Amino acid sequence: MAKIKRRGQAGQAKNYLTRTQAVKKLQLSLPDFRKLCIWKGIYPREPRNKKKVSKSATASTTFYYTKDVQYLLHEPLLQKFREQKVLEKKISRALGRGDVTDASRLERSAARPDKTGKPRYTLHHVIRERYPTFADALRDLDDCLSMLFLFANLPSTSAVPAKMIARCERLCLEFEHYLIVSHGLRKSFLSIKGIYYQANIQGEDILWLVPYKFNQRIVGDVDFRIMGTFVEFYMTLLGFVNYRLYTSIGLKYPPKFDQLKDDQGAELGAFALEGVNIATNGAKAAVGGDAEYGPDPMLQAAVDKLVRQLKEEPGVESEVIVDAEEVPSDALDKFEPVAPGGDVLPQPSHSSSDPAELFAGMTFFLSRETPRQPLEFILRAFGCKRIGWDSVLGEGSFTTDESDPAITHQIVDRPVVQAAMSSEGDGEDNQTSQKVDPNQRYPGRVYVQPQWVWDCVNNDELKSPELYAPGAPLPPHLSPFVKTAQGQYDPTLPLEVQETEAETLDADLAEVDEAEGDEVDNDMDVESGNDDSEEEAAAELSEEEEDEEDEEDEEDEEEPATLQRQRELEAEIAGKAVASKTVDAKTKAKLEARKALEKKTREEAEDLERAKGMLSKKKRKLFEQMQYTNNKKSAEDMKLRSKRRKMEKELAKKA
């Protein structure tokens, strides 16, 4: 007989510790233990059998690996926690004696490391341990940035001290400055929760969420002590990440911070970036450069050139004023269809590799109802140098004067006042009068709604501003983070790209049919009138009236059948054969192609059926079920595509 083992001596009982056991082992208080676990990255675990682990009568709920806790015993922070505990005991004893001055003296001297010789601790070594390489740190930056941006936007309370908020804000702004200089921002998305940003830093995609301003409610079921612990850790992390990022592009860290400007709400403008060697504000150095930052003569020459260019720029601007009709920008020409609803022309894409050039050379003015912080950040990150805004939006703008002639684009988000609509056209008169009319437009300036900026950024090209004009119904704002699966309908792509072969052929044939139908209709007046009116009605349909369109769709499908019957009737009356319609070569080829395709699909289906026969019953059923769901999905996509095709056709017809 094997040796009988005692319970709780080996296996799970030894591998796991309950939380109480861990706390006792480390001689810490529970909050301190929690803090340490968060900083060191020790997570609760789940044993396979809880009863085998805990010996107590009451059900324990949280378990940790024994080895983790054992390792925590070596943590230098543990000593600090214990010291803090000792201090707390001393203070509480002094208070208990009624010796308040003594208590405060103890507390004060503990807070001054120069008096006690015991330094306050930092989390540097913990960060080094948890993120052995910089890439590791970058990978965990999503959480860090979301948290810090959130705390930077919180109102200060007793739970969230103002100092912490200010610190978060500063770190976040420093990070934004890095993205501006390095042009690392890639995408941004306006969601109902907040604004998502995606940046690419050294090949790593980083996604974070920034709340809208002044919208944070503090709810009860959030533990601020725990959140504060995370924030402390992440603040240290982002500090070091910022240092590394700044030095990698040859900038000095921390950048110069102007408290006065910050108090006046300058935000990004409160920082002045300095090069490591020369004060080159915003000079772009090699991104991701090596550790060598000596005065490189080539770099110096480039910087000098850039500075000269910057100095010359006012001259360029004056030119802009002269012919304000054309916006001189680095934007490439756009190939626009001559008539609306024409073919979607492939646009010359802005070299997608260089987002630094998207808004370069433009001067923006933000009206006071627009969100300044995100707009400023995005515009700067995509190459815009001069952004002005209304003075109510804070300090640091390029100009607060709305009538500044240098402005090329103005971002407006207010409704068009109906009464003043008529005066919109004659901008010449309005320019002479000083008073700014609510609907006043400065000529030569592009007025757009804020979404334009986001859509431009996400599509890597300047969208046509007409679609985003003030008061115009905006096109939907799509999420740039949604991956479309194979064969799924994607509203951003042109129809030709995503259609299946069968669909294209069907559509072409339907067109031909329709053309023939028209011919037939010309013979029969009654029918044609009816058809026309139907088409007109269809043309008037807007996007929102989806249900009606569905019905329309069905009617459309029925149409060829009715036509066919009519043709047969006609033939009967005339006493001729049915196949009287002349088919030109093109149509014939298409018909043949369609037949071939049908045959091919049929063959494929047969093959599949045969292959299915080989499967076991269980697997076959599984396969069928999956096929069913896939078909359902693709049918939906097909429906969406056909809807779009129809709309495009209607638009073309209308033109």
Place this chain on the structure above:
Amino acid sequence: MPILKPLAGNPNGPQQYKQPSRKGKKAWRKNVDVSDIEKGLDQVNEQIIVTGGVIAEKESEDLFMLDVVGDSALPKRFPKIVSKGLRADEIIAQRSAVPAVSMRKRPENKTTDGIIAAKRQRTNYVDQKELRRLKKVADGQHESTVAIIDADYDMWDTPADDPVAVEKFSFLSKVEKAKAPKTMHEQPLTLAANGKSMPAVPKPKGAHSYNPVFADYQDLLLEEGTKAVDAERKRLAAIDAEQAKMEAAARSAAEAEAAEARANLSEWEEDSEWDGFESGGEELSSKAKRPQRKTQVQRNKIKRRKEEERRVKLEAALKKKNAQVERIKQLAEEVALEHQAMEVEKIEMSDDSEDGNDVELRHRQLGKLRLPEKDLELVLPDELQDSLRLLKPEGNLLKDRYRSMLVRGKMEARRHNPFKKQAKTKITEKWTYKDFVLG
């Protein structure tokens, strides 16, 4: 001067020396051991011979003397100090010509010199706010003790901090640093139903756009709508069940009460024989006719009936069994279908998304508390605006972040306890025996 006496007698209690028993020869007087006493008497004799008396009876003065002269060898050894005296004595002996200031408190002067005396500052005063803070600190709720210092070096560029090997101490053995166990690098336990790790910031869907595509938005709206309707239905069902339960309980209670009342009634108010009522039960039973003997015909009939009954029963059982056999197939089919559905789900989960989602969570969670519910992240159709200015942000980011931490298994769910559990106090009136007044 106190008389010093040597410690006399045995500190132990009186006992009979080596005479544990008084029985036998050992108890005889001649056999008693008196060697101790003899030894003592010898000592006394010796003292008398040597010193002329018993030492214990002598006066202290006869035995000791006070040395008031001092060591005669000292002046020879320290001639300087003895002749001049100690410097300390000299300093102490110094006296000021000015009389000492009296320490007695005196009343303040009644007249003034016109200068208002500066108010004495209590520099070591601790105000109430500070006191409150101190109390908090003593309670363990101190502010951050982490020093937040601007980063001033590249953490990832410097080599890992090894204890600097000094050549001088090369003979010392190297201190082995504790190695992190493998378990430290394990991913935290995610709470997603499919057990996959979740991203810190999930990629937003198109439906969450402030100006969404209609189809996406409709899908989300329908989904959330059905969810809300289901939840409401469940809530109503729970309320109904609760109500039914209460009603049943009330009914049964009422019945029990009624029964009790009846029982009481019968006990007290039943018509008794005393009142002249009689129950006829017993009489009837005694009058019952006894059964006649069964005839053979009757027996046969009964036998036949029983046979028939058995047959019918058997048939019914057989039928039931057959039905069950048929049902087995059906059940197996059902089970197979269920399995299949599960497998399909598994496959869909496995290939659909590489990440877990934070909507479908596993049943077992970490910690005692349930996860906070996710806020509804949906703008209702009547609030849907296509202008950024008019957007009403939905959801709570703070809660969202907190929940994300929990769902990713970084920590267990916790709720802030605003009030500590207090010790129960029982209030009683103070009394002593004196408070009682008799009569």
